Amino acid sequence: MKILAKDKFISKLDRLTNPPKELYYEGDIDLLTMPKVAVVGSRKASVYTKECVARLCASLKNHNVCVVSGGALGVDIAAHKAAMPLTIGVFATGLDTFYPSSNAKFIKEIYDKGLALSEYSPGSPAIGYKFLERNRIVVALSQALVVAQADLKSGSMQSARLAGELGVPVFVLPQRMGESEGTNMLLAKGKAKLINDFDEFSSQFGLCLNKTPAQNDDILEFCKDFVSLEKALAKFGDKIYEYELEGLVEIINLKVKSKI
Template structure:
């Protein structure tokens, strides 16, 4: 289904298309050879996928998600909407079918993604404040993940000056995560938006955090990593940015500071400047 893109795939699921008809659609695309190489006899793979996913396609679940969204002031934005961030199309087949948005997306372009460690130091907090202020002076919004540490410093700095900032969630927008950042994220909705590709009620998981990182990278014209450990999720975001041709910056720290190991590696290996 990846070779058809998220919107077409969703349309086919809603229409209850058969595995054979979906297979024929795939064969008619430029991705036919890729599908053969990746899945072999992919009609049977599609059949297995349909058997797993169709039972989860519930009209009631959709209606419930819309009710929960309305209750918390969220809306569903799709690719045809005027406020849809066109930069997401750079994700190709990974472009989300839509976004659940709590706030206003209007000021999201242009923007820069700033991410980093969940255990920020005073130095990292200072760097975030300086970057956010410099970008705000130039009319550039910031995007981050709403988590502890560097993410929180980014949003806090932007909110303090009333600058547009956007937080991409790894769960539904109806319940802010982490809950201790609820007030901070509520302020984000006043200056920008909290958004997610997952419906209201979805709970954050490790895989969903990694999945949402591609959205952070695509929403920004560039990605800046401020303090990141060797295996930080921020490195994953930087890799996504690099894969779609976005510039990546990494802020160096003290050579003995473990919270900057990831930044130093990005610079050392030529992935960031």
């Protein structure tokens, strides 16, 4: 691991009253020059939330926007996976430690293909307060904060509070009552805006890089009118879900239709 020159990061974090004295890194530091959106949320995120996060972060990647998160279970790792390689992981341990260990394989992929940052020297263990310190870097690096799912008392809500103090706009996903009391409260009190169109949201921060697909694309041609999801999967397998993440098809009521 290497130490990032202070002039490479301090301007990105100058809105913090307590910026890190140094940052260790592994990976592609050019990601720091890109537009960045932070995506955070519950470690015990619902299947619905993780699916929404995957679609959102795939859209951000497609608009050449880098996704920043904390490498934790649940929302964080779903965000990193969908955005790879345009993703920055900010960690609360030294970069010689993969935490949580269950995410070790994918955290290593962030090191290799994305960018990993930590203000903690090698050998620093995971301690509770460090995760809150980590959160301030995640927020301050970013042009916006998305809180995907959160309990009222959680690190994600602390991140939302910090974002308000720093002037970073906060966004949330639509959630049912009782399943994400923190984000619903932010929305109710006017402290966050709702994301109801992923591509529209992403376009605020970057330009869409998708080229018009070839006219003879078999999947798009097959799905030009609504077809059953079962038939589409039987013919093309998981490519259907990849096309959905890329915004090329939509899946509604177990039917698939081309969007282009």
